[in-house]
Amino acid sequence: MDKNIIIIDDSNSIRKMVEFTLKTKGYNVTTACDGQEGLDKLREKSHQLIILDINMPRVDGFKFLETVKGYEDCRKIPVVMLTTEGQDEDREKALKLGARDYMVKPFKPTELIEKVKQILSNDG
Amino acid sequence: MTDELHQDDLDTQLLAAMLADFLEESAEHLSVLDHSLVLLEQDPNNSEHLEEIFRRIHTVKGTASFTGLNEISLIAHRMEDILSVARAGKASLDKSIFDLLFSGIAWLKKLRQAAIQKKSPPDAGPFLERLLTALAEIQGKEPADYGAFTPGAAAPKEIMAETLKIRVEKMDAIMNLAGELIISKNKLNQLTRESEDRQLAEMTSDIQRISVELHREILEARLVPIGSLFNLFHGIVRNFSAQRLKKARLLIRGGEALLDKKIRDVLYDPFIHIIRNSLDHGIETPEEREKAGKPPEGKIEIMAARKGGSIEIRVSDDGMGIDVDNLVSKAVGIGLITEARAETMSADEKLNLIFHHGFSTARQVTESSGRGVGMDVVKRNISDLRGIIRVDSEKGRGIVFTIQIPMSMSVSKTLVIRERDIHIAMPFESIVETALLHKEEMEPLFKNKERTLSFGGRGIPLITLPEIFQRGFHSPIKFSFKGDMDSDLAMIQQKIYDLRIMGGADFFPVIIIGLANQKMAVMVDELLGTQELIQKPLSEFTGPVRGVEGAAVLSDGSIALFLDVRSLFEYV
Numbered sequence A: 001m002d003k004n005i006i007i008i009d010d011s012n013s014i015r016k017m018v019e020f021t022l023k024t025k026g027y028n029v030t031t032a033c034d035g036q037e038g039l040d041k042l043r044e045k046s047h048q049l050i051i052l053d054i055n056m057p058r059v060d061g062f063k064f065l066e067t068v069k070g071y072e073d074c075r076k077i078p079v080v081m082l083t084t085e086g087q088d089e090d091r092e093k094a095l096k097l098g099a100r101d102y103m104v105k106p107f108k109p110t111e112l113i114e115k116v117k118q119i120l121s122n123d124g
Numbered sequence B: 001m002t003d004e005l006h007q008d009d010l011d012t013q014l015l016a017a018m019l020a021d022f023l024e025e026s027a028e029h030l031s032v033l034d035h036s037l038v039l040l041e042q043d044p045n046n047s048e049h050l051e052e053i054f055r056r057i058h059t060v061k062g063t064a065s066f067t068g069l070n071e072i073s074l075i076a077h078r079m080e081d082i083l084s085v086a087r088a089g090k091a092s093l094d095k096s097i098f099d100l101l102f103s104g105i106a107w108l109k110k111l112r113q114a115a116i117q118k119k120s121p122p123d124a125g126p127f128l129e130r131l132l133t134a135l136a137e138i139q140g141k142e143p144a145d146y147g148a149f150t151p152g153a154a155a156p157k158e159i160m161a162e163t164l165k166i167r168v169e170k171m172d173a174i175m176n177l178a179g180e181l182i183i184s185k186n187k188l189n190q191l192t193r194e195s196e197d198r199q200l201a202e203m204t205s206d207i208q209r210i211s212v213e214l215h216r217e218i219l220e221a222r223l224v225p226i227g228s229l230f231n232l233f234h235g236i237v238r239n240f241s242a243q244r245l246k247k248a249r250l251l252i253r254g255g256e257a258l259l260d261k262k263i264r265d266v267l268y269d270p271f272i273h274i275i276r277n278s279l280d281h282g283i284e285t286p287e288e289r290e291k292a293g294k295p296p297e298g299k300i301e302i303m304a305a306r307k308g309g310s311i312e313i314r315v316s317d318d319g320m321g322i323d324v325d326n327l328v329s330k331a332v333g334i335g336l337i338t339e340a341r342a343e344t345m346s347a348d349e350k351l352n353l354i355f356h357h358g359f360s361t362a363r364q365v366t367e368s369s370g371r372g373v374g375m376d377v378v379k380r381n382i383s384d385l386r387g388i389i390r391v392d393s394e395k396g397r398g399i400v401f402t403i404q405i406p407m408s409m410s411v412s413k414t415l416v417i418r419e420r421d422i423h424i425a426m427p428f429e430s431i432v433e434t435a436l437l438h439k440e441e442m443e444p445l446f447k448n449k450e451r452t453l454s455f456g457g458r459g460i461p462l463i464t465l466p467e468i469f470q471r472g473f474h475s476p477i478k479f480s481f482k483g484d485m486d487s488d489l490a491m492i493q494q495k496i497y498d499l500r501i502m503g504g505a506d507f508f509p510v511i512i513i514g515l516a517n518q519k520m521a522v523m524v525d526e527l528l529g530t531q532e533l534i535q536k537p538l539s540e541f542t543g544p545v546r547g548v549e550g551a552a553v554l555s556d557g558s559i560a561l562f563l564d565v566r567s568l569f570e571y572v
Helices: A010-026 A033-043 A061-069 A088-096 A108-121 B002-042 B047-066 B070-087 B094-117 B123-140 B168-194 B198-221 B233-243 B259-280 B288-292 B326-332 B339-344 B347-355 B363-369 B373-384 B439-447 B465-471 B488-503 B565-572
Strands: A004-008 A027-033 A049-053 A079-084 A101-105 B221-223 B248-253 B258-260 B298-307 B310-317 B388-394 B398-406 B410-420 B422-427 B431-438 B450-454 B456-463 B508-515 B518-523 B526-534 B548-553 B559-563
Touching: A004 A010, A004 A033, A004 B248, A010 A027, A010 A108, A010 B002, A010 B047, A027 A033, A027 B388, A033 A049, A033 A061, A049 A061, A049 A108, A061 A079, A061 A088, A079 A088, A079 A108, A088 A101, A088 B410, A101 A108, A108 B002, B002 B047, B002 B508, B047 B070, B070 B094, B070 B123, B094 B123, B094 B233, B168 B198, B168 B526, B198 B221, B198 B298, B221 B259, B233 B248, B233 B259, B233 B298, B248 B410, B258 B259, B259 B298, B259 B310, B259 B373, B259 B398, B326 B339, B326 B347, B347 B373, B373 B388, B410 B508, B410 B559, B422 B526, B439 B508, B450 B518, B456 B465, B508 B526, B508 B565, B518 B565, B526 B548
Parallel strands: A004 A027, A004 A049, A049 A079, A079 A101, B248 B298, B422 B559, B456 B518
Antiparallel strands: B221 B258, B298 B310, B310 B398, B388 B398, B410 B422, B410 B526, B431 B508, B450 B456, B508 B518, B548 B559
């Protein structure tokens, strides 16, 4: 089955980098530039993985996470948070809210591929 | 091992692409940051601005870190640290901190520029030290009187429509093709009118509608809000006034007015020039201002408003204005005008001396007389966009520049007229009214040396086009309707008039044209009707022709000259 991944980040260049990275490995990628757009696009089709930034306009990563965990059909989608160095509290908060894992910016594109592969294979 | 190599390649490739994206993306972040920082400084308790600044700095930091632009990432990181102290309500941002944050943005711009030009970055070490010291200081400070701040409480509104980036050259090519389509459509129209085929007529009317709509859509796609240009000036006003020990505030209104991206980009230089002049020569020091009974902080205002197919922009300051007498005596001093000429000049003409290119080469003169360095270049830039610039000033009170420019390029709605065997297109936006004057009204006008027509309660000059074109061959003679009419020209006038009377004309078509607040009447042979035309530049072989700014293909395939309305007003 094709795997659909959504990347939600307010930085255009990060979105594009993640999109291209995952597309080289054959994943389908949807992009959203903030939590609100993410919530809208999440409903358009089923997704197997969410990659989520924290600081974003309108709906930030935490609010997005809380909302998604309240959706019956989406709550089980694994979420990888994109954090930056020093955001330890944020990282903890995200994990408490139900994020599966996190990446610390900057990461190498291939590290992201590894992480995605690993999570998706665990999820079957 | 091979797999590892492959992975390295992939990483390098993807991150190189990301660098290009980041350099593009960061331009917007930095421009908004500059602007938001100014707003925050004016209203330090505004959590919305603080949140916006924090978020953008955070994004710049995070994104830059991927691309190897370490200095950018580090500076943004320290700025973020300082902002988060304020964001947590643990410190207030005072003037010194704002100064530092503004310098931070300037540094980020500098480093970005170096990355674009692939130069080695300037040494940011000492500045990073300053940021660290400042951070330590504010962390030690007492909590300030900040209102309760909840993150995310007031998220800034942004337009979240789907967008697609198109290269400018691609867009230009598309627009040119749509322009060609309009020309072909005009020809098709002509053929259809000559034939009686109903089906062809219907088809033509469809194509007519579609091609015009297509062209309009393309033009609209090129429009950007002019505020995106104005916002760049906040940081400039701030830095410039600080360097000159002056206080000045920039106020912007009407930034939502739209204009073609290309026009906006060309406007950057002239505006920077006007603003620098304001800060150099217009706005006084706080002490001087207080002596003159003005508030210590000067004001520069930029206002934009749409006027038909044009945008009018007023840039004003409340500085010392222009000392006209001084300006005139300097102009006489450097031989720009004679004393006799100076005596006959109107106040407006005197003020407009600042646009004379003779002034720009006399730097000392202009600096001591208050204005003018490079204003000729400003005027030329605006003229190249088919725009006009006017100046008004009152000594001691300030200065106002009024700039009028078309909001988009290319297709112009025009009135096509015939003058002898030449077709001339007049841009619609410059036409106030058309009228037919009876020969009995006309006759006295041509007998009188002061050929003015009464319009809207005031006298406006009446001219004919041959005068304008003829004038090109009589260059050194100053033609004036107020007494010293050149005899050759007077003769031409009389001949034109006689010819028409002999041709049995009872009525004379007259077009009233307006530019800013000036008006004049132009007598022509015949009004042919309106047409949407694509203006093309004249061939480089002809060079500039007085009174003509381009040419266009008419629906019957003949050529029309585009009238340069501005030059008409310069002529009177």
